[in-house]
Amino acid sequence: EAQVTQNPRYLITVTGKKLTVTCSQNMNHEYMSWYRQDPGLGLRQIYYSMNVEVTDKGDVPEGYKVSRKEKRNFPLILESPSPNQTSLYFCASSLLGQGAKNIQYFGAGTRLSVL
Amino acid sequence: KNQVEQSPQSLIILEGKNCTLQCNYTVSPFSNLRWYKQDTGRGPVSLTIMTFSENTKSNGRYTATLDADTKQSSLHITASQLSDSASYICVAGGNSGGGADGLTFGKGTHLIIQP
Numbered sequence: 001e002a003q004v005t006q007n008p009r010y011l012i013t014v015t016g017k018k019l020t021v022t023c024s025q026n027m028n029h030e031y032m033s034w035y036r037q038d039p040g041l042g043l044r045q046i047y048y049s050m051n052v053e054v055t056d057k058g059d060v061p062e063g064y065k066v067s068r069k070e071k072r073n074f075p076l077i078l079e080s081p082s083p084n085q086t087s088l089y090f091c092a093s094s095l096l097g098q099g100a101k102n103i104q105y106f107g108a109g110t111r112l113s114v115l
Numbered sequence: 116k117n118q119v120e121q122s123p124q125s126l127i128i129l130e131g132k133n134c135t136l137q138c139n140y141t142v143s144p145f146s147n148l149r150w151y152k153q154d155t156g157r158g159p160v161s162l163t164i165m166t167f168s169e170n171t172k173s174n175g176r177y178t179a180t181l182d183a184d185t186k187q188s189s190l191h192i193t194a195s196q197l198s199d200s201a202s203y204i205c206v207a208g209g210n211s212g213g214g215a216d217g218l219t220f221g222k223g224t225h226l227i228i229q230p
Contacts, residue, residue: 004158040222041222042119042219042220042221042223043159043204043220044220045218090159092158101147101164101166104161104218105161106158106159106160108156108157109156109157109158
């Protein structure tokens with residue numbers, strides 16, 4: 001089954017404690033990205049990757065890091081989480097980033113609370 | 116600045132009734148218009164994708180329309196079912212020219228179907 005898998009689904013942590021949210025896709029997609037979703041706001045792109053070893057900033061990259069060492073994996077790293085990073089995070093993948101017909105597939109989401 | 120505005124913010128209808136959700140966008144250059152369904156606690160799932168040259172696209176009981184001249188789109192749901200209760204997100208895609216996916220997300224319409 002084609003899917004994007006995020007882990008963990010729920011995470012409570014404290015300010016400053018480094019964490020990683022994993023994302024894996026089994027569709028051989030080149031393009032992967034991370035979004036955050038906050039109440040009253042639309043999804044906002046944090047980082048994206050067009051292929052292995054190619055990553056770039058989205059609209060709200062501050063406080064986040066990513067890596068793309070393998071095609072299927074795209075982890076999101078919070079080196080020193082702060083309360084304003086409390087949010088619902090989604091990983092997504094698609095065949096190519098800019099194609100008009102390319103369907104984006106989203107993971108189930110990771111709900112993060114930073115105390 | 117690229118923007119996507121959706122209306123209404125929320126809507127309650129009885130099971131079996133039809134409804135129409137609206138989306139106005141200001142994205143330039145414009146490439147495609149997407150509708151996603153997001154169940155509570157889940158990731159968005161693609162319903163329809165239309166390029167700027169398409170006027171309508173159907174997916175079962177969901178029919179999306181696009182008027183690129185007025186920069187408006189609508190999503191019509193026919194014979195609503197309880198499982199249609201969800202948030203519906205309108206997304207306008209532009210040719211960003213860079214690596215970002217060029218997608219601008221609306222805040223969504225929260226639809227509740229009552230028995």
